[in-house]
Amino acid sequence: MANVENIKKELENIKYPGFAKSIIDFGFVKDIQVDGTNCSILLDITSTAPEVEAQLRKEITACMNALGLNVSLNFNKPQEIKQASNSVSGKNIAPQIKKIVMVSSGKGGVGKSTTTVNLAVASAMQGKRVGILDADIYGPNIPRMMGLNGKEVEVVGDKAKPLNAYGVDVMSMGMLMEEGQALIWRGAMIMKAIQQLLRDILWEELDILFIDMPPGTGDAQLTLAQSVPVSAGINVTTPQHVALDDSRRSLDMFKKLHIPVAGIVENMSGFICPSCNTESDIFGMGTCEALAVQYNTQVLGNLPIEPAIREGGDSGKPIVYFNPESISAKRYMIAADKLIQFLASVDDNIDNSAIQPIMPAGVSACSTEGQKIKAEHEANQKAKSGGSCGTGCGCH
C-alpha cells in the first residue's frame, strides 16, 4: 500500500508547467494525506491561469492512479488579478498582464524591434516581470534578436508557452511559422493572429508586456487596442524629417486609439565612432524634442547609430545585457526607467470601450439590422458626449 513517502517520490516526476523543476522541488506540495486507497493532496501554486491547474490535475491524477490510489486535489492559488474596469466596459482578453506597451513606428526599418528588445531586457534588469509579443507579422525578427531563433515552442494543453531569454518571456509569429515563410495577410487574418497571440499563449502574470507592432497605423494597431487596454504607446523614429512625418501619423494614431503616449525613442540619432567613442551629429540629433513638446510627451532616449547595437541584434545578444557599460546600454536603461515611471502614473482603469467595434459578430454594417445598431450607437454616443465622439477613431 502506498504511503506519503511513495507519493512524494512519484510527485518528484511532475514538473510545474513551463519549468524544469518539479512541484516537490518548488515546495508547492503542502500536504499529503493517505487513507487506504484514497489520498488527498494540497498544493500551493503561483499561477492563477486555469491551464496550469488543469495540467497539474491531469498529471497528478494519472500518477496517483498508477499507484493504485484515488486522489482528491486541492489548489491554493493567488487571488485572480482584478480586471481593469475596461474589461467590463470594453475588452481585455489578457487580464493577467498588468501593463501593455505598444511599440510603434510610422515606417519600417527605424529600429522598432531593436528598441523593443533593449527596453524589455532593461526593464527586466530593473526587476520587472516582462514579456515581448512580436506582433510584427510581416517581419518577425524578435526571436533572432533574443537569441531564440530555431528554438522549439512548447505546447501545454492547447496553448503555446512563451520562450524565455534574459529574463524576458517571448512569443512571436516567427516561432509559430516556418523560417523565411512569407506572409501576405489581409486585415481579418492579422486581427485573428493578434488576438490569438494574446489569448492562446500561456502568458504568466507580467508587469509589462511589450508589443512590437508592424510598422504603420493599420488593422493590427486597432485590433490590439480593441482587444486589451494599452497602457502606453512608444513611438520609435529616426531623426530625419521624412521619418518624423510618419511619426506624427503614429502619434496621432495613439491619440485616436486613446493610448497614453509614454514617449518617443529617437533612434540612430548621432554616430558613435568605434575608434574614439565620441558622438557626432549626422542625422539631426535632437529633432524629436520639438515633436515631443508638440504631442505633450517626452523623449525617452536618443540612441546613437552604433555597430555594437546592430551586432547585438544580429547575434541575439542585446547590448543592454552584454555591454551594460556602453553609452547606448546606459541610455536604454534610462529610457526603461522613464517608461516604468510613466506606467506607474497611468491609471489602471484604461477604458477602451470607445474604440470597440459596434457590430456584433456576423452582422454586416450594411444590413438593415446593422444600420439600426449603428443608428442606436450614434444616438447613445451623442447623448453621452453632448455631441459627436470627436475622436475620429474610426469606431463609427
Ligand SMILES: Nc1ncnc2c1ncn2[C@@H]1O[C@H](COP(=O)(O)OP(=O)(O)OP(=O)(O)O)[C@@H](O)[C@H]1O
Ligand atoms: N541604433 C542603432 N545602431 C545601429 N544599428 C541599428 C540601430 N537600431 C537598429 N539598428 C539596425 O537596423 C536594422 C533595422 O532595425 P530593426 O529591425 O530593429 O528595425 P524595425 O523598425 O523593427 O524594422 P522592421 O520595420 O523591418 O520591423 C537592424 O539591422 C538593426 O540591428
